[in-house]
Amino acid sequence: MPRILFIAPLLLFAIVAAYLAIGLTKNARILPSALLDQPVPSFDLPPLKNDKPGLATADLQGDVMLVNVFASWCVPCRAEHPLLMQMTHDKTVPIIGLNWKDKKADARAWLAELGDPYTRIGHDPSGRAGIEWGVYGVPETYVIDRGGRIRYKHVGPMFREVLTETVLPLIKELRK
Amino acid sequence: MIAEIGHFSLILALAIALVQAVLPMAGAARGNAAWMATAAPAALMQLACIATAFGCLMYSFVISDFTVANVVQNSNSLQPMIYKVSATWGNHEGSMVLWVLILAVFGAMVAAFGRNLPPSLKARVLSVQSMVGVGFLLFILLTSNPFERVFPAPLDGRDLNPLLQDPGLAFHPPMLYIGYVGFSMAFSFAIAALIEGKVDAAWARWVRPWTLVAWSFLTAGIGLGAWWAYYELGWGGWWYWDPVENASFMPWLVGTALLHSSIIVEKRDALKTWTVLLAILTFSLSLIGTFLVRSGVLTSVHAFATDPERGVFILLLLVIAIGGSLALYAWRAPRLKGGGLFAPISREGALVLNNLLLTTAAATVFIGTLYPLFLEAIGGGKVSVGPPFFNATFVPLMIPLILALGVGPMLGWKRGDLIGAVARLKFAFAFTLSVAVVAAYISWGRSIFGVLGLTLAGWLAGCVLVEFGARIGLTRVGGGDVLRRMAGLPRAAMGMTIAHLGFAITVAGASGASLWQDEVIQFLRPGETLSIVEYDFTLRSVDTVQGPNYTAQRGIFTVRHDGAVVTTLAPERRRYVVTGTETTEAALYTQWYADLYAVIGKGDDKGAWTVHLFFKPLVPWIWGGTLLMVFGGFVSLSDRRLRIGAPTARRTAAHADPAAQPAE
Numbered sequence: 001m002p003r004i005l006f007i008a009p010l011l012l013f014a015i016v017a018a019y020l021a022i023g024l025t026k027n028a029r030i031l032p033s034a035l036l037d038q039p040v041p042s043f044d045l046p047p048l049k050n051d052k053p054g055l056a057t058a059d060l061q062g063d064v065m066l067v068n069v070f071a072s073w074c075v076p077c078r079a080e081h082p083l084l085m086q087m088t089h090d091k092t093v094p095i096i097g098l099n100w101k102d103k104k105a106d107a108r109a110w111l112a113e114l115g116d117p118y119t120r121i122g123h124d125p126s127g128r129a130g131i132e133w134g135v136y137g138v139p140e141t142y143v144i145d146r147g148g149r150i151r152y153k154h155v156g157p158m159f160r161e162v163l164t165e166t167v168l169p170l171i172k173e174l175r176k
Numbered sequence: 177m178i179a180e181i182g183h184f185s186l187i188l189a190l191a192i193a194l195v196q197a198v199l200p201m202a203g204a205a206r207g208n209a210a211w212m213a214t215a216a217p218a219a220l221m222q223l224a225c226i227a228t229a230f231g232c233l234m235y236s237f238v239i240s241d242f243t244v245a246n247v248v249q250n251s252n253s254l255q256p257m258i259y260k261v262s263a264t265w266g267n268h269e270g271s272m273v274l275w276v277l278i279l280a281v282f283g284a285m286v287a288a289f290g291r292n293l294p295p296s297l298k299a300r301v302l303s304v305q306s307m308v309g310v311g312f313l314l315f316i317l318l319t320s321n322p323f324e325r326v327f328p329a330p331l332d333g334r335d336l337n338p339l340l341q342d343p344g345l346a347f348h349p350p351m352l353y354i355g356y357v358g359f360s361m362a363f364s365f366a367i368a369a370l371i372e373g374k375v376d377a378a379w380a381r382w383v384r385p386w387t388l389v390a391w392s393f394l395t396a397g398i399g400l401g402a403w404w405a406y407y408e409l410g411w412g413g414w415w416y417w418d419p420v421e422n423a424s425f426m427p428w429l430v431g432t433a434l435l436h437s438s439i440i441v442e443k444r445d446a447l448k449t450w451t452v453l454l455a456i457l458t459f460s461l462s463l464i465g466t467f468l469v470r471s472g473v474l475t476s477v478h479a480f481a482t483d484p485e486r487g488v489f490i491l492l493l494l495v496i497a498i499g500g501s502l503a504l505y506a507w508r509a510p511r512l513k514g515g516g517l518f519a520p521i522s523r524e525g526a527l528v529l530n531n532l533l534l535t536t537a538a539a540t541v542f543i544g545t546l547y548p549l550f551l552e553a554i555g556g557g558k559v560s561v562g563p564p565f566f567n568a569t570f571v572p573l574m575i576p577l578i579l580a581l582g583v584g585p586m587l588g589w590k591r592g593d594l595i596g597a598v599a600r601l602k603f604a605f606a607f608t609l610s611v612a613v614v615a616a617y618i619s620w621g622r623s624i625f626g627v628l629g630l631t632l633a634g635w636l637a638g639c640v641l642v643e644f645g646a647r648i649g650l651t652r653v654g655g656g657d658v659l660r661r662m663a664g665l666p667r668a669a670m671g672m673t674i675a676h677l678g679f680a681i682t683v684a685g686a687s688g689a690s691l692w693q694d695e696v697i698q699f700l701r702p703g704e705t706l707s708i709v710e711y712d713f714t715l716r717s718v719d720t721v722q723g724p725n726y727t728a729q730r731g732i733f734t735v736r737h738d739g740a741v742v743t744t745l746a747p748e749r750r751r752y753v754v755t756g757t758e759t760t761e762a763a764l765y766t767q768w769y770a771d772l773y774a775v776i777g778k779g780d781d782k783g784a785w786t787v788h789l790f791f792k793p794l795v796p797w798i799w800g801g802t803l804l805m806v807f808g809g810f811v812s813l814s815d816r817r818l819r820i821g822a823p824t825a826r827r828t829a830a831h832a833d834p835a836a837q838p839a840e
């Protein structure tokens with residue numbers, strides 16, 4: 001057998017290790033700089049539920065808002081859900097849902113079971129709008145300012161610490 | 177005091193491990209028997225020290241010693257005793273101690289029972305095993321000391337993550353770790369063989385039982401984890417392609433390939449370099465799994481508290497362990513002499529196909545798990561994967577695997593007769609056809625994939641039964657002879673049949689579960705009834721119940737079928753006092769062909785409750801099939817030929833069948 005076949009595993013591992021090393025130095029929870037402080041991408045999504053409006057670029061203007069990307073098949077979404085429910089209950093900030101790569105019936109059942117914290121929900125079954133947003137996994141949460149710009153992005157389930165230490169102070173500042 | 181003894185024991189274990197890593201290896205290189213002989217006692221002492229440390233940690237948890245930081249963060253005085261004990265490994269630091277404990281147990285088993293190993297091989301195996309131990313002991317002592325004290329000591333602890341307070345999950349990590357770490361044996365043997373420059377049938381006979389042990393436990397561990405997710409997370413799914421699940425699934429896939437390729441090394445003296453590579457890869461994936469969970473590289477709900485400093489350390493360990501062994505492989509493997517040749521259509525050929533499909537499947541899972549990371553690293557970040565990705569890539573690979581798995585065992589070694597084998601599978605074809613017809617009838621217009629999945633499972637089960645029938649001469653000899661042949665069948669063959677049958681049943685269960693389930697969700701007041709698939713659920717009451725460290729809303733349902741009471745279900749929604757976290761405790765009623773699954777959700781303040789009911793067809797088959805696979809592994813392990821170098825198996829076999837081996 002050619003010698004290169006025996007060296008190939010080592011070379012492949014070197015590549016993987018390099019990526020892991022880069023991954024370690026980057027904080028995965030911080031927005032890739034490309035989208036930070038940019039206006040939200042242009043998109044238009046139909047509503048998920050009949051009694052709640054869908055979501056388009058123009059809807060994200062005029063107030064500070066959170067956009068939360070979720071799916072019924074997503075484990076961490078369940079974990080963060082009570083926190084979103086509580087925020088809506090306390091009227092902390094309007095939360096807007098982007099239902100990603102999900103079946104309509106599944107997502108509705110999910111919200112019916114756990115409660116619906118969203119003021120409007122866009123349904124994105126193909127994940128097309130998610131690509132515009134740079135979503136690479138659910139859940140993700142974005143802070144949008146009054147001018148419709150993305151000011152912060154949190155990847156992974158929202159934790160109470162992140163909320164109180166970063167997100168809430170940012171919202172307060174943006175509202176000034 | 178106890179915590180300090182534990183800490184000190186760990187340091188002592190590190191010192192012993194260093195000696196064990198260096199001295200026997202040098203002894204084997206120089207032919208110094210005295211140096212080589214240090215390996216066995218060192219391995220036993222290392223085990224004693226680590227067991228002491230683990231015992232000390234467990235003791236701190238049991239008596240709720242809140243001067244130990246780890247106990248404060250992961251336990252609480254109100255916690256039931258079983259969860260105080262399981263909290264020992266329900267956290268990052270403690271689970272690492274469990275990890276090295278199991279590593280030391282495997283090392284000690286080679287030391288104590290590997291008397292028939294050539295001394296130089298034994299010394300090298302124990303040395304490699306100890307090198308892994310050194311790395312992980314250093315990791316624990318430098319970045320994750322479980323015995324750190326806090327001052328002043330708080331009055332009570334912060335409670336174990338409520339999701340982990342569950343009997344299923346109490347035993348999930350030990351099983352999983354025996355699997356992960358068990359592959360270190362195959363790894364150590366592979367590295368030792370590369371250094372010795374010799375891989376032969378005897379080597380494969382030592383490697384196989386260890387791989388089988390690891391594989392069986394890993395299968396059980398993954399099954400237990402899926403079962404836990406099924407009933408504890410409360411929305412009826414059982415596999416989510418979560419990074420942490422994938423981390424345990426990848427070593428399983430490659431380990432399964434290793435299990436099969438080592439058969440070829442043993443029986444046909446071929447495929448040696450490939451098998452050595454698989455042994456290295458399997459353990460490497462176990463290590464990478466550890467890295468993914470703990471480094472903060474990927475986000476997951478399962479993830480332990482993450483810390484970049486730990487991530488750097490683990491990455492360094494990975495580079496040394498995996499990079500080092502692959503470099504050794506690149507250097508030494510070309511010198512291993514190949515053995516028997518075989519035609520593409522043969523038992524060997526079928527096993528090679530099995531290996532290719534399994535490793536490709538593992539590569540798919542690997543890419544799907546790390547893709548977000550890769551793209552972010554090159555500045556992309558615009559990508560998304562999830563179950564949609566895995567369903568589109570992984571599932572199609574399983575179709576040829578199952579098709580070939582049916583025929584493979586029917587082929588002869590060296591040169592097989594495909595047409596003859598297929599001809600002998602007449603019964604399997606008939607069986608498959610009838611399964612397909614029934615499946616199509618049940619799910620007409622609902623799901624083509626469900627029909628396909630069940631048909632494949634039917635094919636596999638049919639083939640396994642035909643092969644088994646042929647082996648025991650079902651169609652050729654009389655009833656008494658069949659029984660005698662069955663008793664005389666090698667345990668390895670018996671294990672194969674059981675495990676393959678288990679796989680068929682699991683495939684059937686997974687197809688049915690993901691494709692035909694029914695669910696309803698509705699607000700319900702006490703006294704009202706909700707129906708699903710001919711079952712009527714009446715909500716009798718919702719009561720507040722006080723648990724040891726939680727309060728719960730418990731709904732009581734009476735389930736009727738055609739008016740007759742079938743069962744009573746009592747799902748709960750718990751709120752844990754210390755952390756304020758809520759968990760759902762689903763209630764299940766299991767029949768052989770389906771589960772009834774009830775969840776109680778939030779109330780609406782007006783006396784109605786969200787009720788979520790599922791009808792889950794074939795889900796019990798997933799667990800039954802997994803149990804059969806594990807059982808098949810252990811049956812195969814009890815085979816007489818494998819007991820060389822597998823002393824635990826010798827004892828179980830002797831107990832099970834003492835009459836068969838009077839001479840021992």
